[in-house]
Amino acid sequence: CFFSLLPTCIWFMDSSFVLRPPGHSRICPSIKSLLNVKWLKRPGPTTDEVVKCGVPSILLKVLGFSIWGSSQISYYGSITIGTPPQTFQVLFDTGSANLWVDSVYCNTQACNAHTKFNSTKSSTYSSTTKTFYISYGTGSLYGIFGYDSVNVSGIVIKKQIFGLSTNEPGQTFLQAQFDGILGLSYPSIAAGQATPVMDNMMQQGLLQDNLFAFYLSRNGQQGSEVAFGGVDSTKYNSQIYWSPVTSQTYWQIEIKGYGLFCGCQAIVDTGTSFLTCPQQYMGYLMQAIGAQADQFGGYYVNCNANNLPTLSFNINGVNFPLPPSAYILVVSSNWHTQAIQPLWILGDVFLKEYYSVYDRANNQVGFAQAV
Numbered sequence: 001c002f003f004s005l006l007p008t009c010i011w012f013m014d015s016s017f018v019l020r021p022p023g024h025s026r027i028c029p030s031i032k033s034l035l036n037v038k039w040l041k042r043p044g045p046t047t048d049e050v051v052k053c054g055v056p057s058i059l060l061k062v063l064g065f066s067i068w069g070s071s072q073i074s075y076y077g078s079i080t081i082g083t084p085p086q087t088f089q090v091l092f093d094t095g096s097a098n099l100w101v102d103s104v105y106c107n108t109q110a111c112n113a114h115t116k117f118n119s120t121k122s123s124t125y126s127s128t129t130k131t132f133y134i135s136y137g138t139g140s141l142y143g144i145f146g147y148d149s150v151n152v153s154g155i156v157i158k159k160q161i162f163g164l165s166t167n168e169p170g171q172t173f174l175q176a177q178f179d180g181i182l183g184l185s186y187p188s189i190a191a192g193q194a195t196p197v198m199d200n201m202m203q204q205g206l207l208q209d210n211l212f213a214f215y216l217s218r219n220g221q222q223g224s225e226v227a228f229g230g231v232d233s234t235k236y237n238s239q240i241y242w243s244p245v246t247s248q249t250y251w252q253i254e255i256k257g258y259g260l261f262c263g264c265q266a267i268v269d270t271g272t273s274f275l276t277c278p279q280q281y282m283g284y285l286m287q288a289i290g291a292q293a294d295q296f297g298g299y300y301v302n303c304n305a306n307n308l309p310t311l312s313f314n315i316n317g318v319n320f321p322l323p324p325s326a327y328i329l330v331v332s333s334n335w336h337t338q339a340i341q342p343l344w345i346l347g348d349v350f351l352k353e354y355y356s357v358y359d360r361a362n363n364q365v366g367f368a369q370a371v
């Protein structure tokens, strides 16, 4: 059912919707960075393999892919660091604020499987003695900060602080297709008070407008992109509906509606594959979907069910429907769900349906119907 045709997407809105103008009177040229899309197939179970339809609602934040699912997707793109440039694949993550890449200081299995930054090869590098630790739910790493030039699709940031990994324990990053993470959250949640890439872009006057925007392709197709400094109007076909940021930490907004779920806080996170909800809402949500729980805590629906509801998220007075084709995933093994965080996360499941704009100048998030 994951690949079934999109049901007619009902684009309805309350009469009371508030349209917040973006504060930009013109469509600005943006600098786009194409993101690669890769399916990562995990080895499935050797016995008892059954195809089930899981509802990927509640998962840990696991960096663009799920450790529980049988097939995962992550969106990442190229940047260069240093002079001459060393190229890295990074996850563009609106759910964290630090830039880090693998480095030659790290010799764990996860680091050795990836491209590593070698600071002695860069004439513009300057070192620090400041170390850091970052935990991302299931994955964590240790590192040391340094400064160097960073080139994001032609936007060249001077003296960008970034992390060079020194230890990546565990399996999480071993399976990742990317060599590091480029965090796009607010500076308040950056480890080591390291200035995020976006803040340096703004301070160094590198952007036409102080915003960035994501288009995430569906079904593993190419064409996903992140745009800095403007929006790409070829990637959406409705107006942009804005919602104020309620806490300048993550890209946190308020969602209302959907029956029982009133006045919840949600974060908009390109680094989370799915849609997550707080534990206390899980039962209600699964009941609304009609999913059955199994003894392992997984939730399933019949793959052939054609009467599944369209979920609707009311964000600042506008309803954003999410059809079953967007939230149902075919899984080939037992599906586990787990909730550890108190927030809803609008992850890639939502962001594939809606083009998203992250406006630092006006501290608001915009959504429009993705093409």
Ligand SMILES: *[C@@H]1O[C@H](CO)[C@@H](O)[C@H](O)[C@H]1NC(C)=O
Pocket: 104, 118, 119, 120, 121
């Ligand atoms: C880092 O680069 C230097 C200078 O080119 C080289 O001598 C050294 O072997 C490199 N280190 C690693 C671990 O590749």
Ligand SMILES: *[C@@H]1O[C@H](CO)[C@@H](O)[C@H](O)[C@H]1NC(C)=O
Pocket: 085, 151, 152, 153, 154, 155, 156
């Ligand atoms: C930055 O990267 C772009 C390609 O994305 C390249 O054309 C440009 O020359 C680079 N600029 C610098 C200063 O390295």
